[in-house]
Amino acid sequence: MHCSDVLLCGSTSWVEAAGYLASLLVFATFCMKTMLQLRIAAILSNVAFIAYAFFDRLYPILILHSVLLPLNVARTVQMLRVRRIVEQASKGEFTTDPLCPFMKAATWKAGEIIFRQGDYADRIYVLAKGSVRLNEIDLVLGAGELFGEIGVFSTAHERTQTAQAISDVELLWLTEGELAQVCHANPALAFHFLKLSINRLLANTGRHLPAHTGRMQALESPAASAVRRMPNDASRPNTSPGWAAAPPDLETSIVNLSAKTVG
Known part of the structure; x- marks a missing residue:
């Protein structure tokens, strides 16, 4: 066998191996559970297909994967950039600087209502000067704080x-449409709004829970507590001569009195 035949056979085997590898990588993309892993597998398959098509002179496949390769690389870089921005945003403090070019100014006098509970929510606010109270939770906001975002992000827009x-x-203030444009251009800002909304909801829940518990305890009448503390028939000592069981009609009267007190 001549040297040229050996080289040709070796080259053919290498090209076939590249084709099989490319096919295997394409199959692997269907098994990926995350988009980043899928993009990386797609890039590797593009490289393998380009090598396979180039040496085997399969020009349609070569053109296709030559176009797909830079596209997959660009998308992967974009995903890595978004991930890095979100990681940095999770460690940093919220700033309204990206919102300022889109915001408009408005003033309110002391005692005026900016919006009421149940009103339609179509804008968010940043307090530039003065102080604002959220009446239902008795929370006072100072300069630099943002509010009104929960109603804008809710489905009901209330x-x-x-x-x-x-x-x-x-x-x-900033409208919902303008806010969407800013968040699209600045993913870190969108992540900050997500954290802010969750923290506000958790804080509101923490404020309402003690008050709700206190009201439930206040509604609990002494008569109802006494009925719960009374032993049942099975636990009452029948052998004691000093024990006298309460008549059924007395227990019924106590329960009815408790229900009227709670209602």
Whole structure:
């Protein structure tokens, strides 16, 4: 066998191996559970297909994967960039600087209502000067704080609180559509809004829970507590001569009295 035949056979085997590898990588993309892993597998399959098509002169396949390779690389770089931005945002503090070019100014006098609970929510606010109270939870906001975002992000688009100016205030506001544009251009800002909304909801839940528990304890009448503390028939000592069981009609009267007290 001549040297050229050996080289040709070796080259053919290498090209076939590249083709099989490319096919295997394409199959692997269907088994990936995350988009980043899928993109990496797609890039490797593009490289293998380009090598296979080039040496075997399969030009349609060569053109296809020569176009897909830079596209997959660009998408992978974009995903890595978003991941890095989100990681940095999770460690940093919230800033409204990216919102400022899109925001408009408005003023309210002390005592005026900015929005009421149940109003339609179509904008968010940043407090530039003064102080604002959220009446339902008795929370006072200071300069630099953002509010009104929960109603905007909710499906019903309803205000969950009533915001009232404590002093003369200056607010900066932004519509929902403008906010969507800013968040699309700045993924870190969208992540900050997600954290802010969750923290606000958790804080509101923490404020309401003790009050709800206190009301339930206040509604609990002494008569109802006494009925629960009374032993049942099975636990009453029948052998004691000093024990006298309460008549059934007396227990019924106590329960009815308890129900009227709670209602």
